[in-house]
Amino acid sequence: MSSIRSRWRALAALLAVCSLALMSFVPAQTLAQSSTAPGGHAQVIAQGVDLMPRVPVAWRITASEAAPLDEGEFFDRTLGFAVGEGDPFLVTDGESEALTLLLEGQASFHPEGASERRSSTDDSAVDYLNIELIVADAVDTDESLGSSSLVFAGDEFEAPRGYRDLRLTRDVLAPSEEHELAGSGDAPSLLFVTAGALQVADADGDVTELGSGDALQVTGDAELLAGADDGATWLLASIGDEVELPEAAPAATSDPDAETGTLELRLEACPDSLDADCTPVTNRDVTVPAFHLVEDEDNWIIPDRADLSDDDTVLTYDNLPAGDYVTMPDNEAVPGVTIDGATWDNDLDGWTFEVEADETTVLTLRVIVDDRGDTGSLLVTLYDCPAGSDPENDPSSCELNAEPWDVSVANIGQTETTEWTLASDALDLGDSQYWFELLPATSLTFYPDGAREVGTSDVVVTGDPYVLGNLWTIDIPYHGAGEAMLYHVEPGEEPADTGSLFFAELICPAGTDGSDLSPCQNAGEPWDILFENVDTGETYSAFADAEPEMQGQFSFPALPAGTYTMYGANPSDDGLVYLDGDVETGGDWPTVTISGGGEHILYVYFVPPGGSDVPDAPAGGTGSLVIYQSDCPYGVDPSVDTSACATSVDPWEVTVTNDATGNSWSLLFEGVAYDTGTYVLEALPAGSYSISVGSNENWALYYPSTTDVSADDETYVTIYSVDLRAP
Known part of the structure; x- marks a missing residue:
């Protein structure tokens, strides 16, 4: 189902262009940027607690790639969230070996320094996003980015002290729907639009327009207004309330069972003697040595990993494994250097010191610059x-x-x-x-x-x-x-570029002329369409070569880059076809151009001769039914509190039946997925409907049994499923 959702996300955006413009009459909702539960239909999709850095920090968003299944490696991660934006990928914790599968619209939290492997579920790489809270000086450095690319870098700010609740909230707003953000006051939040368009008005009345892929650092209250055409899907990363830890609880670390301590290294420069007239200097004025555990020569700790304070004259290394350390293994440096609090060891040719569990070791590095050299x-x-x-x-x-x-x-x-x-x-x-x-x-x-x-x-x-x-x-x-x-x-020629093509076949009622394609529905009996590469002559068939998605939908995940002639779009000599998406229609035959690494979408609207089995638009008009599905953990009563519930990964079998005509619509076969957990039945005749949901012995379902659909409007229904399996 994950590939279906990733394709439908793009499909929903383009279908909105062809559909009737619908105004939303959903009341505005309020979301507080704190540790309280989000309001409206916003959902917290990931959260965790960690100790805030004591240096200026900044929000950032990076784009990364999860390696193929058998090629992923473990890396230490920056405090924040991993977010799915396409095909699923697997997060493996390096210490507990716990596995988390993230689909589009889902996220996981990781504390600072957590060792994680991120890999796809097959032999291809998968794109995903990181939303991170990082030391401001490193927000855009190549070292901190590694192989990731920077999407957004926020302004630096002072993080609130102590252990804090970090939350990532997600919401899908209907066209023209409003939402309010109530600022926490402790720190700015990061607002990121993943789909659609969003207008953000701050407390001073200044308005910022955001499109898909845009981000904004938000301080204080703000009012959100979704775009009139496609609505908006957004994420909000925020720093919430301080969390009181149990007494003697260890600091956050990638190994929760390891005993750790802290090293505070003070830097001083001395003009003539190591014993007098020494003054604090910054880490830019002296070379700060690396160090390692005496019993572990393979894992060196470099100064880049320390937090800076006191005008960059003090380096603090948190969460160091308790034990004996050695530094400065170079005899030539000894005459002009001393480290107060450490002991010179002739056998190790270096200064040794101890870091005790739950304690802070204080050292002072003093340097005579003239003796030490440049x-x-x-x-x-x-x-x-x-x-x-x-x-x-x-x-x-x-x-x-x-x-x-x-x-x-x-x-x-x-x-x-x-x-x-x-x-x-x-x-x-x-x-x-x-x-x-x-x-x-x-x-x-x-x-x-x-x-x-x-x-x-x-x-x-x-x-x-x-x-x-x-x-x-x-x-x-x-x-x-x-x-x-x-x-x-590696030497060799560049491999052939490939791109993906997703296409959907839809059947339209009599009289459809292309100006309004919203009554068209997924083809119940799809037909074969051929794509011939104009350079190689190789032909690809929808039936023989494409991967079937939902009814009437197909995808080619890796077509060689090039231009393709499209045959068979019209299965009848007398029928009428409308094409939309990534297609050119100026020649004798329609063509589709596949670019290397590109994702392409095509829609084929077929009006059979004499009309089709799709009924004409009813005289009373049509509307849409938006169904949001949310899973709740064991013991939760969604009629009282839904804060612990999260967006459903897999859709339920939902059927809606018109009470007047008895006609039924299936969400799985006739619905459009706006995003993970949010589905839409378009062009329903206005009237009253009964709702039924498939059952499962492991889940209890909460949903309204009836609802009304109004002409030229959207009706919203939420289905809550509660896990009956005791943890």
């Missing part, structure tokens, strides 16, 4: 890319490297050449990241894969390196860190 660091990340990819412009198809290759930097402008290699001199941070520490703060020659000249390498270089003459060069910042992202592209 040094900096370099972070290198390696990726593998398929043949034909262009990672410089679109790295989304690349994955973190599995086997590192030869990367080095060299100082060749001096009397003797010094070279630092990935294998011998860099710290392996995991996740294909490597850290060169205490490099001279000067321009160094950069060798991305051992090749000495630009143009002789198969590796694409992005980040700080630049071309000087015929060599790659990188400037190591004084007591700072440079960054390079390296992409190894």
